[in-house]
Amino acid sequence: MHPFALYSTVSGYATSVDNFFFALTLLSIIIAGLVFVLIAYFSVRYREGSPHSGGRRPGLELEITWTAATFFLFLFIFWWAASSELQALHAPTNTLDIHVVAKQWMWKIEQPNGIREINEIHAPIDTPVRLIMTSQDVIHSMFLPALRIKQDVLPDRYTYLWFTAKKAGVYHLLCTQFCGTEHSRMTGRIVLMTPQDYAHWTSTQQPAQSLASQGEGLFRSLGCSGCHGPNSSVHAPDLAGVYGHAVQLSDGRTVTADDAYIRDSILLPRKDIVAGYAPVMPSFEHIVSEDQIVRLIAYIKSLSSDRVLNAKGERK
């Protein structure tokens, strides 16, 4: 494990967070130092019996000056923090997607090619990686301190984290939302490897079907293909190419078909009805598990993967 990581160079984002942190620390030391020095200085200079005691002090002009100065200083810090936050908000579109399912008290990881891991994430550097996360029970939180990122993991909902690491190594993976008895043991490692090592690692793991092909099997066995298949007589939306695209809904809204949307469509099919279709799909709540949903999404995603997507999610 990385021994001492007060300044992280594991990703460009982590370094920018650290630069901001140390700049703010310096500023804070100056402000606090000024207050402490003044209090000490005044305590000596104006001690009881001092000839300097008494006399007129400045009033409103000083009050207005430091109020305005503080306000603009804080506004500047906010602007700095907010702008760096906005830059990191959206993941690139070509991410390597790794699924994470949290439960008391372990992390279940599924690589895109179907490799399963427990409390360990292998990921390549120099590649945008996205974690698609959900929980089977309480709220957990995925904390990768070396990458300076964290996101709560909620039941019945997807949340995401993304990063592009640039330095290989083994780093902490910690749960930071108190989740019950063994919260402090819900820890693990993230293993960042060069793309070559990552390819080598995936090939040496026991051969597994990729998530997408497992999903294809489920798609048939659960009966999805009966309606959504190309030869079906039921009027249901064609799922090829739908992932990552805008979908027009019957109530006039337009949503992007992302992981959360597909998950909702499986569990709560009446929530978002696609325009032009009847609400005939039954709910698969309590029928499919989180793990199976992950596979189904991977399959639906694979139906779009042969098409190149640009940033707006439109076909080229």
Added chain:
Amino acid sequence: MTDITLDRLPHVEAASLSYLTEGHTLGSWLLTTDHKRIGVLYALTITFFFFIAGAAISVVRLELVHPHGLFITDEEYNRLFTLHGVIMVWFFLVPSIPTTFGNFLLPLMIGAKDVAFPRLNLMSWYIFVAAGLVTLYALIAGGVDTGWTFYTPLSTFYANGNVIAAAAGVFIAGFSSIATGINFIATTHMLRAPGMTWTRLPLFVWAIYATSVVMVLATPVLAMSLLLIVAERWLGMPIFDPANGGDPLLFQHMFWFYSHPAVYIMILPAMGVASEVLACFARRRVFGYVAMIISLMTIAVIGFMVWGHHMFVAGQSPYANLIFSFLSFIVAVPSAIKVFNWTATLYKGSITLKAPLLYVMSFIGLFTIGGLTGLFLASVPLDIHLHATYFVVAHFHFIMVGGTVSAFFAALHFWWPKITGRMYPDAWARIGAMTTFLGFMVTFLPQFVMGYDGMPRRYHVYPEQFQPYHVISTIGAVILAVAYTLPLFYLTWSLRYGKIAGDNPWHATGLEWKTSSPPPKENFEHTPVVTEEAYFYELEGVEDNGS
């Protein structure tokens, strides 16, 4: 000095007429409606809770000396930090200064005989004691392992132990808060002595007033969220459970809608104490009196709009994050203004470094560090990394312990002569003040570093790289424990052997110092008439005007 029409009784007679000698039976205390006696009852009660919660965290701190723990299980560890948090927040910090010094001083400071509703005041104390005992029972017998935050669905479906009883205890305590808040608001509005205008009120009264408003407005929301937990856990009503269409984040929104303003319930009275003590020992008016009032009220109002900064990584909209971040920076401005004004109060003063002033200086120093690290946590990218780490633990302990508890001790030492009529040994008290500051810094400074390095809070076992910080922190906690116990000895000693204080040992302004020490049951022989502004110390007289 102030011009106050007030006939004082001779000392000999005054001593025999103090509120302390108005009856010696247990019944005369338990059935009293005298705000001063109720203040003393509260002081004894919260001191008890303070040491219970302190004992719990002492075990936790010792346990953390070793990365794999020393002598307790995960379950016991979780229950101990939950006990520490629940008791410290709701049964020490929230009631601390308002119920003790607020109760004792508010009527004295505005020249009233008692609070507006004396019997409601006594009832508040009984509700508080009942709530405290229910909660303590729940936390000790059976235990609760949710942390003081009761996050759902952990608290509703997964946690073991007496969650319902603990939530009920805190729910009941809320009524005590609300009743006290209403009482203080009514008292401040209705019972001010002739001439005691709003712009002549001591800043402590303003602080208690602002706190009371927050208490009355925020506490019902806590009550609702706790009630909903009970409804879901006990009756199975689907509210926060996502499997039944509920939203677990709804709880967090409701909880922090109370619990962020609750931070201001804890710190605003401390700010009031700091102003009183600084003015007295600098012999000057508090610098920027009006700015101080505006700051207090601004904090009280904007404090209601920043709760989302506890939820930057919880899964709320990133744009909501930015709005809450912005508002959090805004609420920090008046706090900074107050620090500058306190510092400037010393300017051209005549300063004596007595124990209360040392405690207040320690308050200002620790509050400044706590406030500045708050800016780190208000910044979204830094909070994403620091959320739920020891950095946050250190930050809020600087505010609540460094700030509120230091101010509580300052108040205790400043008004002790008024409350008991006796002086304590100042040298011991100064040693106590400096030991507190030292112990506090050693305990909590390393927590900032390990927090930034990634040490999560609420961890029983932890990666070995963090051990040195934990060891230093535990050593600091030992120093802190000594520092907090020390006043128990010399203050108790002073009750019997301390020098007789006299009416006004600090030569302070303020109506509470115009009556005898300890004050008579009715506070004043005749209703005082106020003709001067607050803090008209002798050094103000040499100015052109009192500004």
